Amino acid sequence: MITEPFAIGNSWIHRIDPRLKISFATLYSFLIALSDRFPTLITGLVISIGLVAIARLNIRQVSKRLIVVSGFLLLLWVVMPLTYEGPAMYRLGPLTLTRPGITLSAQMTLKSISILLIFMALVATMTFATLGYALDRLHVSGKLVHLFLLTYRYIFVIEKEYRRLLRAARMRSFHPGTNLHSYKTYAYIIGMLFVRASARARRVHQAMICRGFKGRFYCLQEFKSAGCDLFFLILMTLISMGLIYLQWIY
C-alpha cells in the first residue's frame, strides 16, 4: 500500500505552491548530484536536515525511509574502498582500502541522503494528486502525468485483486513452499493479475470515452501564490547560489 504520511501537516512548507517545491527539489538534486567538494555536500546535508525539521516530519517515518537506502549505501561502503583503484589509505591484512574509494563512498552517501531528505521535505509534503496536477502545470508530458495519476488510482484495486486471488488459493489449502507446484501457482496468480489489469484498463478507457474523454485531463485545482511563496523563492535562490559558489567558485 502507498501511504502518504508526510502529505498532511501544517508547517509553512506544506502551504508553499507545489510547483515551486517540485522545481526547487529538482534543481537542488542536480546541484548536489553534480557537486564533489565536501564543503558543498556537507552544507547540502545540513540544508536538507533543516528543511525536514522545518516541515516537522515524523522522525520515525523519516528514519524508516533512510534505513531503506542505508542498506544500499552499506553495500557501497563494503565494495568501493576495496575495489576502487588508487593509493592505499589503510591496510587490513591482505585487504587494501583505497583513498579514492573511501572518498567516493562518502560523497555518494552524503549525496543520496541529502537528495532523499529534500524530496521528503518538499515533494512528499503534498498528496499524489497534487503532485500529478503540479507536474501537469509545469508542462511535464501529459502522458506521464496520466500514467502517474492512474497508477496511483488503480494500484490499490490491483493489490485488492492480488489479495483476493491469493486468498482464493489459500482457501483451497495452498501452502507456498519450494516446489514446482508453488512456483506454478504464483505464476498463475501473477498471470491472472495481468489479464485482469488489462481487462480493467480497457473498461476504464471505455468509461472515460463514454464521458467524452478526448485525451486530456482537466485539473480543478488552482495554485495560488501566497506570501510565503515569495519568501521560499528568495530562500531557495540564495541556497542554490550558495551551493554553486561553494562548489565552483570558492
Next chain:
Amino acid sequence: MDILKKKQPIIELKGISYAYPGGRQVLDNLDFTLSRKDRIGLVAPNGSGKTTLFYVIMGLLKPSSGSIKIFGKPVFKEKDFRDVRRRIGLLFQDADDQLFSPTVLEDVAFGPLNLGKSTREAVEISRKTLAFLGMSEFEDRITFKLSGGEKRMISLATVLAMAPEVLLLDEPTTGLDNATRKILVNVLKSLDMSLILISHSADFLAGATDTICSMENGRILTDEQVHFHYHYHAHTRGTIPHKHKEPK
C-alpha cells in the same frame, strides 16, 4: 401537435448482430426501440448479451451487421458516437471502472470539463449533482477509499453531471444493501428521463421501470412475450413459508 404527443423513438436498433472474436453470437439480428419517456427493465440470464447491447448503443463495440439510429440520426462512425455519448449516460457494472480521478469532485467534474465547460461551471454542476443525490459531504473524499454503495452513488453522479437525456444502467444494485438500494430507486423514480435498466432483481425493476423485457438467443423479447406480474397475498399460516409453483 400530434407529432409531439406520439412517442418519439430515441434509440432504434435494426437487425443488430454481434459476436465476440472467436466466440458465439451474442446478439443475433436484434431489433429494439426505446422511445421518449420509456423506462425499460431488462432481465435476462448472465451472458445473454445485455451489457453487449449497451456497449453497441454507446459505440464501444461495433456490430457486425445492422443499423443504429439514435435521436433520429443514423450513427456509424466513432465521430457520430461522440454526440451520442454526450446525450446518453452509461452507468458501468463495476464502479471502480468508472471512478478514476483522485477525488470525488474531480471525477464528477470530468464529464462537464470534457464537454467544454469552464472549471467554475464544472465545479458548480458537480456540486449541484452531488447535492441532488445527497452526497455533498463526499466532495473531497478519495475515490478508492469509498465504500461500495458510496462508489455506486458517485458513479451515478458522474453520469448525471453530463445532463444526459437517456440513462443506461448496468446492474446498478449489485452489491448494494437495502438502504442504498432504496435511495437508488427513489433517485431513479424522481429522474424525468428515458432509461434502460439491467437488473436481476424483479422488485427493483418493478420500482424503477414501466416495462420489462427479456433477452433470449441474442434477441429481445418484449412485453407480449414475457410477463411479470406482482400480486399481494396474505400469509395465513403466519411465519411458515410456502412455495409459489413454477410456471409450466
